[in-house]
Amino acid sequence: MIKSRFLIIVLTFISSLINTISAQSKPNIILIVADDAGYGDFGFHGSKQMKTPELDIFASQAMHFKQAYVTAAVCGPSRAGILTGKYQQRFGYEENNVPGYMINSFLDGDEMGLPLNQKTMANYLKDLGYKTALIGKWHQGNADRYHPTKRGFDHFYGFRGGARSYFEFNRENPNSRKEDYLERGFGNFEESKKYLTVAFADEAISYINKNKNNPFFLMLSFNAVHTPMEAQNEDLKQFPNLEGKRKQVAAMTLALDRACGRVFDELDKLDLTDNTLVIFTNDNGGPSDTNASNNYPLSGTKANHLEGGIRVPFLMRFPKQIAENSSYDFPVSTLDLLPTFYKLAGGNDKDLKDIDGVDLMPFIHKKTTERPHQTLYWKKENRAAVRDVDWKLLRFPDRPAELYNINEDISESHNLANKYPEKVKDLYKKLFDWELTLTRPLWQLKREYEGKAMERMDNYRAPKRD
Template sequence: MRVIKHFILFTIVFQWSITIYGQNKPNIILIVSDDAGYADFGFQGSKIMKTPRLDKLAKESVMFTQGYVSDPTCGPSRAGLITGRYQQKFGFEENNVPGYMSKSGLTGDDMGVPLEEVTIADYMKKLDYKTAFYGKWHLGGADRFHPLKRGFDEFYGFRGGARSYFPYENLPASHLDKMERGFGNFEEHEGYLTDVLAENAISFIDKNKNDPFFIVMSFNAVHTPMDGDEKDLKQFPNLTGKRKTVAAMTLALDRACGNILDKLKALKLDENTIIVFTNDNGGPTDKNASVNKPLSGTKSNHLEGGIRVPFLMKWPNKIKESSKYNYPISTLDLLPTLYVAGGGKVSDLKNIDGVDLFPYISGVNKNRPHESLYWKKDARAALRKGDWKLIRFPDRPAELYNIEEDISEHNNLANKYPEKVKEMYKQIFEWELTLERPLWQLKKKFEKFDIDRMDKYR
């Protein structure tokens, strides 16, 4: 009897220590949408898009009003996110486009995150997390870059940058567009891809409900091709053309996110799960009719509309609901933030550019997480320093904006503050000295170059 009493007491104390000291690791789901417009969610002010589940998530989260990506295009942005480093530091400066060859001889499949780079999944596995990746990879098509070789235990998705939302009846033009389960098991899905990806994530949650898990839910929605499900298109009778289709695709994205959240609640995991929702770059206002207002610019450029994205983070009882954080932060910060939340130490992380955001969110650290943020592609570059932003062009004078006072970047102050321009120009040059040469540069006319096909992967 005494032994039983001692066991019960030990169990109570152990559970209490988990609650007090945070030894019960939170589950983590990182949701990344693709090419969504900054203003194309209800929680971002849209009166057209129907996003009730994400709007509810926003009310339960902290909203980062100045959330940035590290590049205004898909591949480089994702390379920065998954490593917590400026991707230019390991030469991943341009999209990896299948079917083309760089000046150095690299083909599309060979263009990936170098193997010596440590991914967020590598780090989470060290903390005994079960790891999974669903959807668009776009970080290297060759086998050596495969998600299962970059820290993930499970993969269901496609290696490339864009594909049909409906099953292919014939083989796609690029083998990287084929759906793949695990490693090398290629088989087309049944149904609408956005829904199918969520279903696979839900299955993983069910299988690993007793273990801490880390999921990257990498939707290809709402990237082209413009494929709306018929039932979703019917929800927008007053819209036409691409705007109607992107609204339908966004509704499907919202539904898929909601289904994942419902599964967490059904398993009583929702109170111990961190949810992050963000986008990989600004919306392309031409190709999918996305809306970035009040931001100027679009995907592929360094105006705010190309690099500022919706950004939510929920952690029940840890992050204040329906709150806002107004200093600039970056998707580079996700790796250290989530690693620390899982029980890791910042000192374990080597050569990263992101920071742990929780001291800032909580108010313990009242400074800015970043005094400076950088962007670069070829000769184009941008620097956000405090509230000032300089954009450098290869073919015309630089532009200077005060983002705090001019979010839409309408008032170029370069002529008014020439010394500020000079100072920030010099800072960009100094940062560029820390970077590697690009491993590939696709803007030059290499053999078999096809600009229309390249644009598909942007």
């Protein structure tokens, strides 16, 4: 009997040890998403005005993807594409934020959100034994059924909507509403007592410490540098030569950079850096008219399909597996994040059903010389774009289509539609064939805002250095 009990204890210990080693061998995954940042507003992208020392160091340790795209030129649908690894138009989440400015005779704003039949990257990673957390902005539906903790995330700290003040909200504030507080878990609203970017970094550091002994997935979803334009005084003082919104966005970017640096430092302190994949990216191009962001050398802004609306910074650090200070030149998409994470976490490719992204690791390690994507698509009602190899067609509701060779003309300055009419016809047909596979939009933007989007595009066609 004693020998039998001893054997059981030994076997239990060995099993526990094996499980622990297996868990520790899986990499931690941190996805950092900035909000509405300008493509050119980082030191590693050549900015002379912005101060991003922490991210510049990170860039020197990472692989820099020179042609990284999001699936939408506005926040909510872009994040839906990230979370599902699918073109969000395929499940009716077209390029319209939720809620607000919408028209749908059957739904009010809070009833719009990421459809419940869509599996998220948090669901996939949780199935593989990961602890999962979303810290920051959600923007995938305000109703309780869309809540992050019901979409695969074990832990949530942030706000459900698309924007809110960076400063304190408390019961003494006469304008304070429950939804302006920060939410911890489900339905537990707290007064916010810190500058929001700092609060999210603090929570991320706390989460990493609590989960340092098991594999975790953390989506650190900053709302910086989205409006409202609210910076800390000590950061504003760092930019005496700037004024107005440009000064505000510079100070907010500095706070974002410092927050990222604190997270990187914590990984170093806990000796987790080598076993942690960290991605830094942005959800769409900068809205230059509202937050004074600069997308140089790209034309366009948030909410349109010029490069400035859909091409984003994209850095990937994974020591010992990805060469530091390296670059990847072919186009990639934030659709690729989910399958890349899933495969690294030990998942089987065959378990990923009906997604549009690809695992980036074979391309990073040069196991294949092919492109991750031959063709990429974007669509918002009548407006749409398709990039096929290096040719890009833009379709508009109020003017003829435009054609560019992105490899030769990154700023989209030379419309080649008249020179290559057959290429226009070919890409137009390719775009339409893709549209035939999509679901009708579940909601749409009020038509007046389409006109404003075209005005914004026309006002920011010519890129300017900072």
